[in-house]
Amino acid sequence: MSLTARIITVAAAFLAxxxxxVFVLAHYLLAEPPTVVFGxxxxxxxxxSMTIMTxxxxxxxxxxxxxxYFVKSPQTGQWVHSTIWQLPPHTRVNVTAYQFDTCDPxxxxxxxxxxxxxxxxxxxxxxxxxxxxxGISVVNSDTTCGVAHTFNVPELGINVPFEGILxxxxxxCTLAPCAMSFTHVTTTFSFITPGPGDYRWQCFIPxxxxxxxxxxxxxxxxxxxxxxxxxx
Amino acid sequence: xAETAGVAAQPSGAGPNHGLRILLLWLPAALAADLVIWFVxxxxxxxxxxxxxxxxxxFDLRVLAVLAAxxxxxxxxxxxxxxxxxxxxxxxxGEDGPPIEGNAKVQVxxxxxxxxxxxxxxxxxxxxxxxxxxxxxxxxxxxxxQPDGKPVVVQVIAxxxxxxxxxxxxxxxxxxxxxxxVGEPVQFNVTxxxxxHSFWAYQLGVKADANPQVNNVAYTxxxxxxxxxxxxxxxxxxxxxxxxxxxxVVSVAAFQAWAHRTETxxxxxxxxxxxxxxxxxxxxxxxxxxxYYQAGLPGAGGGYYGNQYYPDEP
Numbered sequence: 178m179s180l181t182a183r184i185i186t187v188a189a190a191f192l193a194x195x196x197x198x199v200f201v202l203a204h205y206l207l208a209e210p211p212t213v214v215f216g217x218x219x220x221x222x223x224x225x226s227m228t229i230m231t232x233x234x235x236x237x238x239x240x241x242x243x244x245x246y247f248v249k250s251p252q253t254g255q256w257v258h259s260t261i262w263q264l265p266p267h268t269r270v271n272v273t274a275y276q277f278d279t280c281d282p283x284x285x286x287x288x289x290x291x292x293x294x295x296x297x298x299x300x301x302x303x304x305x306x307x308x309x310x311x312g313i314s315v316v317n318s319d320t321t322c323g324v325a326h327t328f329n330v331p332e333l334g335i336n337v338p339f340e341g342i343l344x345x346x347x348x349x350c351t352l353a354p355c356a357m358s359f360t361h362v363t364t365t366f367s368f369i370t371p372g373p374g375d376y377r378w379q380c381f382i383p384x385x386x387x388x389x390x391x392x393x394x395x396x397x398x399x400x401x402x403x404x405x406x407x408x409x
Numbered sequence: 410x411a412e413t414a415g416v417a418a419q420p421s422g423a424g425p426n427h428g429l430r431i432l433l434l435w436l437p438a439a440l441a442a443d444l445v446i447w448f449v450x451x452x453x454x455x456x457x458x459x460x461x462x463x464x465x466x467x468f469d470l471r472v473l474a475v476l477a478a479x480x481x482x483x484x485x486x487x488x489x490x491x492x493x494x495x496x497x498x499x500x501x502x503g504e505d506g507p508p509i510e511g512n513a514k515v516q517v518x519x520x521x522x523x524x525x526x527x528x529x530x531x532x533x534x535x536x537x538x539x540x541x542x543x544x545x546x547x548x549x550x551x552x553x554x555q556p557d558g559k560p561v562v563v564q565v566i567a568x569x570x571x572x573x574x575x576x577x578x579x580x581x582x583x584x585x586x587x588x589x590x591v592g593e594p595v596q597f598n599v600t601x602x603x604x605x606h607s608f609w610a611y612q613l614g615v616k617a618d619a620n621p622q623v624n625n626v627a628y629t630x631x632x633x634x635x636x637x638x639x640x641x642x643x644x645x646x647x648x649x650x651x652x653x654x655x656x657x658v659v660s661v662a663a664f665q666a667w668a669h670r671t672e673t674x675x676x677x678x679x680x681x682x683x684x685x686x687x688x689x690x691x692x693x694x695x696x697x698x699x700x701y702y703q704a705g706l707p708g709a710g711g712g713y714y715g716n717q718y719y720p721d722e723p
Contacts, residue, residue: 284568284602284603285566285568285573285583285602286678286681286682286683287573287583287584287585287678287682289678289681290675290677290678314677315677315678315681317681319681319683329571331570331571331585331651331654332651334585377648377651379570379648381568381571383603392569392603392604392646396569397646397647398647399647403647403648
């Protein structure tokens with residue numbers, strides 16, 4: 178093989194290797210779910226409505242048994258598998274959360290308190306194995322089936338425990354995004370967004386089934402049980 | 410200093426006294442450096458003087474810097490002097506100089522000064538570790554040093570990815586806000602509910618590992634009011650970098666008012682908390698294990714909540 182051919186071969190191999198590394202980085206390590214934008218084209222200060230759901234399954238083929246959040250796109254009305262939500266600053270966000278999962282105990286019962294919402298309360302309806310009605314401020318997950326997931330933004334002091342459905346409930350969701358015909362609990366609450374910034378949020382129930390201490394897998398992956406509020 | 414002695418011991422014949430020259434260069438430089446370190450730089454060394462342990466750490470750093478600077482300058486000055494004085498000149502024959510050997514004065518001086526520095530620092534470090542204010546580090550469940558008086562006890566509970574603080578002397582209230590009184594000794598009981606974290610209250614000079622099933626005790630006495638940055642100092646997962654908060658050191662009266670106000674406002678959730686304990690075992694919630702068993706379920710986290718309580722699966 179001539180010197181020129183050798184150089185070309187080595188260069189081609191190097192470029193192929195580099196392309197492979199870039200592909201892996203971009204496709205697997207840097208990939209993140211789409212940002213769902215709320216309040217676009219809306220007058221400043223107008224309340225924003227956000228509809229989310231927590232499912233015992235998801236639509237990702239590689240991890241179909243991971244619990245997951247979904248959010249309804251205000252533009253298309255379709256459920257989107259994302260935990261990155263863009264919200265306008267200093268705006269009231271009215272949240273409706275459909276919760277389809279069964280319950281787990283909180284690792285720290287402090288997360289059973291509703292904080293950071295308007296009035297520090299939430300309203301619950303549906304087939305909750307616990308409290309139902311408006312003005313709920315505390316859920317004790319150790320005495321009843323209790324809490325399935327939480328929506329917690331530590332930097333903003335927001336914590337909302339979503340009550341779970343009974344393990345013995347009929348018609349449990351098996352296909353994500355869950356249809357409203359499946360057994361679920363509806364939670365509503367409101368909060369006020371702060372100034373611009375990224376604020377991480379997470380679930381504080383160790384719901385990463387079968388991972389170490391229940392805190393791996395879905396709990397540690399953006400797009401499932403954690404993400405951030407992109408206030409902009 | 411040892412280098413100075415070494416150079417001074419070289420056979421110099423009728424030439425200049427290089428040792429004296431180096432000493433005269435080194436002495437004022439070392440004195441100036443030490444004065445600058447102690448009086449100018451020292452008060453700004455981390456972690457400041459917000460608490461007794463922080464001030465103690467700052468004092469340690471000042472002492473170490475004051476001791477290290479003359480040694481460092483001696484090396485620099487000797488090296489610089491040698492490069493200038495004994496550099497290769499045009500008429501140099503290229504041969505090495507005479508070897509230095511068998512000079513007991515140099516050897517004894519070198520060993521004596523090095524030993525004094527090392528042993529002195531070891532003694533100083535040991536003393537500072539336990540007195541007068543402790544090191545601010547976690548001392549384990551049985552601390553070797555304790556402050557005088559009755560400390561305000563604050564339990565630091567770490568979990569992925571948040572610190573919460575429990576005050577057993579105020580009804581066992583637990584909160585996400587760290588608040589401390591100025592001038593009062595504080596006892597941190599640090600533990601974790603899941604993986605290994607580390608409670609690092611930077612301005613207080615307190616850093617203690619938060620291990621599951623372990624009570625790690627650290628003491629300090631806040632001496633100035635202000636804001637404390639708390640960070641997790643142990644890589645603990647996805648949001649490790651976001652596991653921080655800000656605590657406050659306030660007057661005793663303000664702390665008492667805050668504590669009683671918090672105790673009252675959080676009474677409802679406090680009732681649902683487990684009794685105050687030095688460690689918590691969230692995988693041993695017996696009632697829940699029974700619940701899971703009766704439902705025929707394995708429980709979340711692969712039995713995290715206590716398969717040991719299942720009647721048929723002890």
